[in-house]
Amino acid sequence: TAERMAPVAALVRDVPDFPEPGVLFRDITPVLADAEAFTVVATELAALVGVADIVAGVEARGFLIGSAVAVVAGVGVVPVRKAGKLPRVAASRRYALEYGEATLELPEGVVTSGNRVFVVDDVLATGGTAGAACALLRDVGAEVTGFGALVELRALGGRDRLVGDVAVHSLLTY
Ligand code: PRP
Ligand code: HPA
Structure with a gap:
């Protein structure tokens, strides 16, 4: 690797x-x-999808990587979106960013109870985004099997914040 x-x-x-x-x-x-x-990037992250039946990609750069990962892994993809973009919202979570604050939303009727979901984003920084994405998925009864990012910024402590919450994978660390 x-x-x-x-x-x-x-x-x-x-x-x-x-x-x-x-x-x-x-x-x-x-x-x-x-x-x-x-x-x-797509093949390395796809190798981590394992038993998951769908990939969740986090807006916006997580959409790009997440969809490529889903295609390589042979599963579908669901967008976890910033507030106000989705016509029907299944769950909503507010979170703190490295710079600012935001809300993430999950579309209704795509991920259901019992689904196993692998979450993908481009960067893991403070872990606020990843934490909120995982929480949203659990709000609808899904099991989060792991989180994978292309880049992890170690100094911002995202991994430590997510410990015990989800298995964290990253391809590049700084
Ligand atoms: C960036 C990045 C991650 C998040 C990481 O997204 O793409 O989603 O921040 O930061 P965190 O670990 O501190 O939460 P941003 O919110 O800037 O949105 P974008 O992808 O739409 O540009
Ligand atoms: N790069 C890209 N996305 C980010 C960063 C970064 O350094 N920090 C938080 N999101």
């Missing part, structure tokens, strides 16, 4: 002071734009 990830890591772009001063933003856009790197 380390060998497969080196060319992927080389494509992550560091952007200082975005979205606000003092934040070093890890921009994964070039990874997704590279066919080989994107394939590596």
Whole structure:
């Protein structure tokens, strides 16, 4: 995996002071734009889907990675969306971000009680987003089998915050 990830890591772009001063933003856009790197990301995360019967992708960059992972794993995908986008909402959770606050929502009628769900996002930072996504899925009776991110920002403590909550996987750590 380390060998497969080196060319992927080389494509992550560091952007200082975005979205606000003092934040070093890890921009994964070039990874997704590279066919080989994107394939590596999708296959590595798909290998973690295991027994899950659906992938949940978290808005917005988690949609891109999550859908690729779902196709490779041979399962469907459900979008976990920012508030106000879905016509019918099954569950809603407010959470704190590294920069700001937001609400995530799950569409009605897609994930039901007993479903096993693997959650995918691009970046794990404070873990607020991942925690809220997992909570939403459990609100409708689903079992969250794991969480997978392309990038994990260790210093922000997301993994520690999620410990005991969900199995956390990431392909690149900073
Ligand atoms: C980013 C990123 C993760 C989340 C990680 O999304 O894509 O979803 O923040 O941060 P956390 O672990 O501290 O919660 P953002 O809310 O910026 O939205 P976007 O994907 O729509 O740009
Ligand atoms: N990069 C991309 N997304 C993020 C980051 C970051 O550094 N922090 C929180 N979400």
